[in-house]
Amino acid sequence: MFLPYAPRRSSLAVAASFAFAGLFAFSANAFAQQKSQAERRAAQEVYWNPGDEPPSMDPTKQADSVSGAWLTHLFEGLMTTDKNGDMVPGAAEKMSVSADGKTYTFTIRKNAKWHDGKPVTAQDFEFAFKRLVDPAYASEYSFIAETAQIVNATEIIGKKLPTDQLGAKALNDSTFEVKLKNPVTFFPSLMAFNTFFPIRKDLVEKHGDKFATNLESLVGNGPFKLVQWQKEASMRMEKAPTYWNAKAIKITALEAPVMVKDAGASYNLFRTGGTDLVGLDFERLKLAQKDKLAIKSHSDGAVFYLQMNTVDGKLFSNVKLRQALSIGINRREYINKISAIPGDKPAFGVIPDYMPGSKKGSTYRKEAPLAFKDGDLAKAKSLVKEYLAETKQAKVPSFTLLTGDSSTAKRDSEYFQQTLSKVFDTEVKVDSVPFKTRLQKMRDSQFDVVAAGWGPDYLDAMTFADLFMQNNSNNHGQFKDSKYDELILSAQKSADPAERINLIKQAEKILIVDKAAIAAYHQRGRAYVLANGLTGVRRAQVGGDPDFRFASWGGAAAKK
Amino acid sequence: MRLARFIFKRLLLALVTLFTLFTITFVLTRAVPGDPLVKTKEIPEETRRNLEARYGLDKPLFEQYLLALKNTASGNLGESFRTIGREVNDIIAEQFPVSASIGLVAVVFGTFVGLGLGIAAALYRNSLIDRAAMFLCVAGISLPSFLFAYMFQYFLAVYPLTELGVDPQTWLRPAGWGELRDYILPSFALSLGTIALITRMMRSQMVEVSFSEYVKTAKAKGVSTLRLLFLHQIRNAIMPVVSILGPLVVAVMGGGLIIENIFGIPGLGKAFLNSITNNDYSVIMGLTIFFGGFFIIVNLITDVLYGLIDPRIRVNA
Numbered sequence: 001m002f003l004p005y006a007p008r009r010s011s012l013a014v015a016a017s018f019a020f021a022g023l024f025a026f027s028a029n030a031f032a033q034q035k036s037q038a039e040r041r042a043a044q045e046v047y048w049n050p051g052d053e054p055p056s057m058d059p060t061k062q063a064d065s066v067s068g069a070w071l072t073h074l075f076e077g078l079m080t081t082d083k084n085g086d087m088v089p090g091a092a093e094k095m096s097v098s099a100d101g102k103t104y105t106f107t108i109r110k111n112a113k114w115h116d117g118k119p120v121t122a123q124d125f126e127f128a129f130k131r132l133v134d135p136a137y138a139s140e141y142s143f144i145a146e147t148a149q150i151v152n153a154t155e156i157i158g159k160k161l162p163t164d165q166l167g168a169k170a171l172n173d174s175t176f177e178v179k180l181k182n183p184v185t186f187f188p189s190l191m192a193f194n195t196f197f198p199i200r201k202d203l204v205e206k207h208g209d210k211f212a213t214n215l216e217s218l219v220g221n222g223p224f225k226l227v228q229w230q231k232e233a234s235m236r237m238e239k240a241p242t243y244w245n246a247k248a249i250k251i252t253a254l255e256a257p258v259m260v261k262d263a264g265a266s267y268n269l270f271r272t273g274g275t276d277l278v279g280l281d282f283e284r285l286k287l288a289q290k291d292k293l294a295i296k297s298h299s300d301g302a303v304f305y306l307q308m309n310t311v312d313g314k315l316f317s318n319v320k321l322r323q324a325l326s327i328g329i330n331r332r333e334y335i336n337k338i339s340a341i342p343g344d345k346p347a348f349g350v351i352p353d354y355m356p357g358s359k360k361g362s363t364y365r366k367e368a369p370l371a372f373k374d375g376d377l378a379k380a381k382s383l384v385k386e387y388l389a390e391t392k393q394a395k396v397p398s399f400t401l402l403t404g405d406s407s408t409a410k411r412d413s414e415y416f417q418q419t420l421s422k423v424f425d426t427e428v429k430v431d432s433v434p435f436k437t438r439l440q441k442m443r444d445s446q447f448d449v450v451a452a453g454w455g456p457d458y459l460d461a462m463t464f465a466d467l468f469m470q471n472n473s474n475n476h477g478q479f480k481d482s483k484y485d486e487l488i489l490s491a492q493k494s495a496d497p498a499e500r501i502n503l504i505k506q507a508e509k510i511l512i513v514d515k516a517a518i519a520a521y522h523q524r525g526r527a528y529v530l531a532n533g534l535t536g537v538r539r540a541q542v543g544g545d546p547d548f549r550f551a552s553w554g555g556a557a558a559k560k
Numbered sequence: 561m562r563l564a565r566f567i568f569k570r571l572l573l574a575l576v577t578l579f580t581l582f583t584i585t586f587v588l589t590r591a592v593p594g595d596p597l598v599k600t601k602e603i604p605e606e607t608r609r610n611l612e613a614r615y616g617l618d619k620p621l622f623e624q625y626l627l628a629l630k631n632t633a634s635g636n637l638g639e640s641f642r643t644i645g646r647e648v649n650d651i652i653a654e655q656f657p658v659s660a661s662i663g664l665v666a667v668v669f670g671t672f673v674g675l676g677l678g679i680a681a682a683l684y685r686n687s688l689i690d691r692a693a694m695f696l697c698v699a700g701i702s703l704p705s706f707l708f709a710y711m712f713q714y715f716l717a718v719y720p721l722t723e724l725g726v727d728p729q730t731w732l733r734p735a736g737w738g739e740l741r742d743y744i745l746p747s748f749a750l751s752l753g754t755i756a757l758i759t760r761m762m763r764s765q766m767v768e769v770s771f772s773e774y775v776k777t778a779k780a781k782g783v784s785t786l787r788l789l790f791l792h793q794i795r796n797a798i799m800p801v802v803s804i805l806g807p808l809v810v811a812v813m814g815g816g817l818i819i820e821n822i823f824g825i826p827g828l829g830k831a832f833l834n835s836i837t838n839n840d841y842s843v844i845m846g847l848t849i850f851f852g853g854f855f856i857i858v859n860l861i862t863d864v865l866y867g868l869i870d871p872r873i874r875v876n877a
Contacts, residue, residue, distance in 0.1 A: 033739060036728055053826075056644040063599075138610035140603050158606045213645040231646075231654055232826030233737045258736040260824030268713055268734040269824075272721040436594035436839050443598065453600075473602040 034257050037273045037531060041553045045253040046534065048548065049275035051261045053232045058212035059197040060131050063140040065545065068194055072544025073237055073254060074220035075197040078106045078125065078176070079188050083550035085538060087189050091120050091198065091221060091244075092176070095191075101183030101495045106191075108174045113242040114200065115225040122170035124198035124221075129168040129178075131204070132195055135159050141195045144457060148190050149181040149492075183495035186460040193458060193543060197221075223249045223549050233259060250536070250552035276531035277546060282408075285341065285527050293529045297343030301541030303352050303464065304453040304522040306416065307442075307477040315399050315448050316477075320390075321424070322516035324383040325449070328423030329416070330375030331521045338415045343525020348372065349508050350454075350468075350520045351461045354541055358497035364461045367498075368505035370512060380423045398427035402447035405432050412451060420449070442476040452476065453524070459542045461504050462491065468511055468518070479517035484510050563867075567860065574856045581852045582632060582845070586625055589841050596641035596839045615641065628845065637846035642838045648846035651831050656850075658737070659820070659827030663813030665747040670754025670812075671805065677755065678762025679794065685767065693759055700756025706818040709749040713822065716745060735824035746823045750816050754808060758801060765797035772796075802869065806862030810855045 035045065054067035062071055080090030089095065092106035112120035131137055133145050133156045145153035151167025167179035180187065190196065198221060207217035218226050223246070224237035236255040239246065258274050260266055263281045270278035271291070280288050280295065288295055306325065308316035316322050331346035345353065349370040357367045373379075384396060401420065403413040413430045421428045433441065442450055454474075456463045466472060469488055470480045484507050491503040511517050530537055533554040538547040597603055597611055612618040616627060631638060637648035681693040717734040720726040736742050769775060770793060778792050820829040828847060835843035 034729065034733065034736070049824075053643060055642050058644065061644050063601075135606075135610045138607055138614050140599075140601075140607060140611075142607050143604045157604075157610075209645055211645070230738065230826070232830065233824075257738075258733075258824045259826075260735045260821070262822045264710060265713060265735050265822045265824065268718045269736075271718055272734050273728055274733060274736065435837065436598055437592070439598045439600065440594035443602070444593075457601075473605060 034274065037276075040276075041533060043253070044251045044553055045255065046251050046548055046551055047273075047275050048254060048256055048277055048546070049258055049260060049266055049269055050235075050256050051266065052259060054235075056212070057218055059194050059199060060128065060137055060139045060141075062194055069544045069546060070235070070237070071194045071197065071220075072222070072547060073224040073549060074218070074222050074226060075194070076112075076220075076222040076243075077192045077194075077196050077198070079191040081192055081538075081540075081543065081547075083536060083538065085540060087192060090192065091125075092191075095188060101185075102180045104178045104180070104187060105171075106176045106178075108176065109244055110174070111244045112221060113244065114221050115219050115240050115242055117242060118200075119173075120198055120221050121173045122176035123173070124200060125176045125196075126168055126170040127201045127204075128197060128199035130163045130166050131199060133157050133166055134163045139195070141457075144190065144193065144195050147184075147458065147462070148178075148187055149184050151179045151181055182493045184492075185495065185497050185500060186458065186462070189459050224254060228255075235259075249549065251548065254548050270529065270531075273531075276534050277537060278529055280341075280527040280529065282341065288527075288529055294532075295342060295527050295529055297341070297525050297527045298539035299343055299345065299352065299354060299541060300455070300524050300526045300539075300545070301352065301354070302453050302455040302524045303347050303350055303520055304451065304524060305347070305350060305518040305520040307450050307452045307518050308516075309445060309448050309450075309477050310480070310517060311445055311478050314445075315397060318387055318391075319515055320383045320387045321396070322519075324380040324387075324423055325420065326512070326516045326519035327372065327374050327376045327383075328380035329419050329519060329521060333375060334412075334415065334521055338412065339522060339524075341525045342527045345523040345525065347520040347523045348374075349512055350464045350518065351504070351508060352456070352464070352523050352541070355456075355461045355464075356459060358501045364501060364504070367501050368508065370505075370508060372513065377423065381425075384424055396424045396426040398429060399424075399448035400429045400431050402431045402433070402438060402441055402450040404438050404451075405434050409451065416449075416451070445476070445478065450476065453522075456542050461501070462488075465491070465504050465507060477517055479511070479515070481510060481515055481517075484515075563864065567864070570860050570863075574853070574860075577856060578849060578852055582629060582849060583625075585845055585848045586628065589839065589844055590621065592839060594839055596841055598839070632845065632849060637849070638842035640835075640843050641840045642834065642843070648842055651843065652828070652846065652850055655826055655828045655831050658825060659829055660813045662743060662747050662750065662825065662827065663809065665743055666750035667754055667805070667809055667812050669747060670751035671758055673751070674755045674758025675762050675798070675801070677759040679766060681759065681763045682766030682770070690763075693763070697756040697760045700752040701760075704818075705749055705753055705816055706822060708752050709746070709816075709819050709822045712745050712749050735822070737823075737825050742823070742825075746816070746819050746825055749819055749823075750812055754812060757804070757808070761801050761804065762797060765800060766793060769793050769797045799866075799869070803862060803866055806858045807855070810851070810858050813854075 035043070040047065050066045050069065052066050054070055055064050056062045056067050057071065059071055059075060062068055076090045078090055078092040078095070079087055082088045091108060091112045093109040094107040096105045097103070108120055108122055114120060129145070129150070132139050133142050133153050135157060142157050146157070152161050152165045155161040156163055156166055169177050171177055200219060203217050203219060204211045211217045215226060215229055220226070223240060223243045225240040226235070227238050228234065228236040234257050236253060238253045239249050239251065243249065258269060260269060263284055266275070266278055267280070267284045267287065269275050285295070306329070308322050308325065310317050331348070335344045335346050351364050353363060353365050355364040357363045388394070388396065401413055401416060403409045410432055413432060417428045417430050431447070441447055442452070454464060454467060465488055467474050468479050469475065469485050487503045487507040491500045494500045494503065512520065534551060535554055536551040538550065539545055540547050595617060597608060597617070603611065609618070616624060619627070640646045640648060640651065677693045681690040684690055713734045717732045720731060721728050732741055732744055775788065775792055778788050783792070817829040817833050819825070820827045821833065831843060832847050834840070835847065
């Protein structure tokens with residue numbers, strides 16, 4: 001009895017599937033813009049999934065890693081890095097330093113050009129440096145001009161002096177002079193940093209608030225120029241013929257055909273040739289092992305530590321408890337069993353292993369070794385016992401471990417909750433909150449212990465060391481030690497590299513061992529995979545990462 | 561005339577609703593700890609003050625409220641805190657059509673499939689078709705759409721490309737936007753909820769209608785089965801289904817929050833998710849008001865249409 005309608009039903013389905021197939025066939029043939037890996041290999045083009053739309057492509061305002069990576073390809077500072085990450089002259093062909101180490105003079109290359117063909121001038125740098133400290137622009141990274149100790153930077157940011165009083169001047173079109181308050185040994189490396197890239201005054205004046213938000217206003221002087229930008233969807237850069245060192249650049253284009261944040265989707269994209277580099281989280285790492293991919297790893301630069309609230313009246317204002325926490329946790333166990341990403345390293349001190357030392361080729365850590373026995377429950381417990389005797393208590397009061405709400409944060413906090421409740425023989429409460437809430441609680445001092453981390457802003461131990469000075473706004477544990485501050489201040493004024501390291505070394509010993517304000521535990525590693533045959537991709541701890549400038553596709557095609 | 565009065569009244573009510581929505585959103589975003597300027601790296605004090613002045617965060621809260629209200633009322637939704645120099649108006653203008661087009665494809669596809677399945681399930685009650693359809697409904701309603709998204713991404717894109725050696729240029733890609741083929745996976749994943757909802761509703765309506773007196777009468781009169789199905793059963797059963805299409809369109813066109821992140825779609829769902837994790841005040845407010853207004857208007861249209869289709873439920877305005 002229902003027979004007559006069966007054909008109707010199926011005709012509907014047939015029509016729908018035709019429409020579906022038609023849509024698909026149409027798109028597959030007429031709209032496929034994405035190049036296959038073989039085509040890219042032949043054309044020396046690289047695909048990359050940055051995960052996100054860059055929040056700011058204006059070098060003055062950029063403060064995030066996605067924009068930072070693009071900008072490193074688009075612009076070039078006075079100094080730059082070579083394929084090994086070593087500091088070499090960039091837009092300036094020559095740099096000279098005065099005898100007192102306080103005046104730097106740069107000579108701009110004659111053949112340094114903007115992507116529209118105009119020459120790069122000393123005025124472009126002067127404009128950029130002044131814009132960085134100009135209160136009207138309110139750059140988040142303006143503090144880096146203070147780190148560089150450029151004359152009057154602090155006063156200008158604090159609106160005590162006008163912007164034109166900055167110690168950075170174009171003497172003529174090709175000579176740029178920077179005056180410093182104190183000699184800063186790592187000043188040249190700062191000059192490679194995104195925040196000190198040159199900026200075109202004419203473009204800023206023409207585009208105003210829209211500067212660097214569209215193709216027309218985003219003209220760089222680096223090895224690649226931006227040719228396509230569809231907001232939140234795709235971006236493409238091509239090799240710039242105007243770049244002075246164009247012959248060193250092998251790849252002809254760097255493109256993000258897809259921007260997808262989800263880790264699983266990103267891995268799928270890699271497997272199907274939609275990106276030539278993909279980062280692996282814990283789950284994707286297992287997949288990549290199963291898929292037999294060549295897994296690489298690097299240190300992403302960040303150091304993680306348990307920061308203790310040292311404010312009077314808080315539990316961890318007591319130094320013995322802080323020391324007990326630091327020796328009580330087992331860093332190697334954490335690295336091997338909990339975090340377990342290739343490239344992970346335990347941290348004892350707060351200064352990571354890659355930070356340079358006083359001599360070329362040396363590192364800070366080689367010159368200032370710091371390690372101690374941890375996971376030492378017996379010693380930790382004896383310190384706790386001393387504390388209990390001194391304060392005439394029977395039991396350590398329960399305390400709170402503040403942490404984020406990501407799956408890794410929760411996993412970590414469970415581990416530390418277990419360990420710490422053993423060390424202190426008390427209840428450890430975990431306060432797991434969203435990202436911004438955690439930051440606000442840290443600012444408001446609403447925690448006993450917090451799992452915090454820091455990524456370097458420049459390639460010098462100071463980027464970690466100055467965090468724990470009394471007046472540093474990132475010193476959320478409110479550690480106060482005048483000897484520590486003195487040592488760091490002297491290091492900031494010292495022109496002698498060996499003496500600087502020695503001063504920071506003494507300070508670090510106070511921070512980690514004597515006063516145990518923090519318990520550093522993790523130098524974060526990142527696992528990733530590159531497309532078969534792609535070489536020369538540099539992973540950086542500081543500045544733009546990943547760095548594709550010197551990448552190239554190798555000769556033999558992949559076997560697959 | 562009555563219709564015009566009805567619409568006018570509803571629009572007036574809409575303004576009150578939007579105002580309330582604005583106020584609640586303002587209070588809630590300000591009540592969440594940490595403003596948009598709170599970042600992993602503390603912004604230095606002086607710079608923070610300069611930034612607060614730039615965004616007007618240095619003013620008393622009530623003044624901020626009035627200013628935001630004034631700007632929103634005049635159609636200026638402000639600038640994103642996160643993506644510097646990006647106007648919320650531009651975000652909506654550029655990203656809404658993306659979400660809307662995917663959502664529309666999903667709803668249209670889902671509605672047709674859902675109606676077909678629902679009718680078939682009702683006609684062949686307790687048959688294999690019916691059980692399969694009901695299983696699909698339970699799955700479609702209870703399983704989150706991102707689960708389907710991952711499954712489709714893997715089985716329809718990754719697996720054929722990596723294991724079966726299909727040419728990537730003539731097949732679906734797992735994620736991306738800008739080519740027509742990029743509609744397929746996300747709208748398919750989004751449509752499952754719609755399919756489930758409509759199938760279930762259509763089935764129960766059809767069953768209910770088939771027991772009604774007028775169907776019995778029609779049968780007794782000897783109306784042909786085809787005529788009975790289309791003129792008597794479906795026509796009556798479809799009414800409640802039409803009424804949920806409005807809210808459904810809004811829900812689906814708002815963009816699958818997670819779906820857009822999985823397929824790399826530059827839509828409003830992605831923008832909304834980003835704005836919330838970043839406490840991006842202006843974007844949160846702009847998108848909330850936009851969605852609120854959109855919801856109200858679609859509902860109004862649905863109600864008007866409903867009244868036109870079914871004379872029984874015209875409102876006495």
